Amino acid sequence: MSLRYALLALLTAEPLTGYDAAKRFGGSVGHVWHAPDSQIYPELRRMEREGLVEGEQVRWGPNSTKTRYSITEAGIRAFRDWMATPLDYAPVRDAVHMRAAYFEWADPDSARECLRRHIDHYTDQIAQWTAVRDAILDLSNDTIATRVRKYPAEDHERIIAFKAFAYDGLIGRGEAEITWARQGLDLLDKLSSV
């Protein structure tokens, strides 16, 4: 169901085609909510049926058109309603931590590999998240620049601050993951040195 709200969130900045939206899910929103295009197109159609968005045919080259969706008043209301609704927490499914709990069944090299990959993964992610956050803060991020242009100047600070805040959360969590994995590597060293 959150895909729907991710789409509405995108559309509060500007009208988009399904293709545009799908691209955003590779970057911006994609950092917090992933979705493949095969989920996006049908969801937009459903949302149109329910009046949350409005599709309009726009020219695309000389012989073709594409559908550009805009958020409707009802869509904005639905988004705000969602914002006021408590989230429920999805049950945990965490393969790395599960595996780590049973590392006595792995040979130490595999265990180390697993943790090193964990560190690499989050190092990588943190680099991306940090880059995006910084680009948001100095408005060199296009998506956010476009968004901000749509709203009065007195809102800009909040808009930017919340986006940066979300990224800070991802970064903080990533750092916790790395710290943990390093502790694991130390633990493996300690246990194998006996």
Add this chain to the structure above:
Amino acid sequence: MSLRYALLALLTAEPLTGYDAAKRFGGSVGHVWHAPDSQIYPELRRMEREGLVEGEQVRWGPNSTKTRYSITEAGIRAFRDWMATPLDYAPVRDAVHMRAAYFEWADPDSARECLRRHIDHYTDQIAQWTAVRDAILDLSNDTIATRVRKYPAEDHERIIAFKAFAYDGLIGRGEAEITWARQGLDLLDKLSSV
């Protein structure tokens, strides 16, 4: 697919009925991998067909039996193989961070509520995780006590250390979430005081 390995992990400690396993998914493994019983029973049957576990009928009262599953050699091999296989990282789907990124659409009270619930949720979880970790470390946790009894004394330290390590990871991450949410509350205060 990880459900399968969670089950194998459980069965390396002792044979279990589907019902026993389902209960474990409410506690121990459930902290890292959740699954409802409606997934567990069929998965165990599938695993039996594939020779990873072996079901035996054991008496249950005077007029009934139940199926108790034990891990087979093939099951142990499959589990070890999985341990040596790199995990791939599931795409992110994080409703709270997504919502936080668009807090300009929430009224400040709802935003605060959302973050307070986040703090409550993880405070709660951390209390549980900490209790389990401590019970693991002093062997007052039954599941781990049973497990440890099955293996030679020189392995006990590792077995316990890895379980505690996994819980430390959950706790660390939970603390990061709380830190972040508190920052959010501060940010909301700052922005509303303007």
Add this chain to the structure above:
DNA sequence: GCTGAATATCTATCTACATAGATATTTGGT
């Protein structure tokens, strides 16, 4: 002996999501 909780299992339906295409048009560069 009765009753309610726990044990043990199975089913059925629905949605979300992953994966892997197919198809057609447009645009930018040689």
Add this chain to the structure above:
DNA sequence: ACCAAATATCTATGTAGATAGATATTCAGC
């Protein structure tokens, strides 16, 4: 004029998981 890449969309199939039961037996306590 041609070709590759990008744009724009749609479909189909499969699995995982959420949700909500149905059913029968056993066990513990009164």
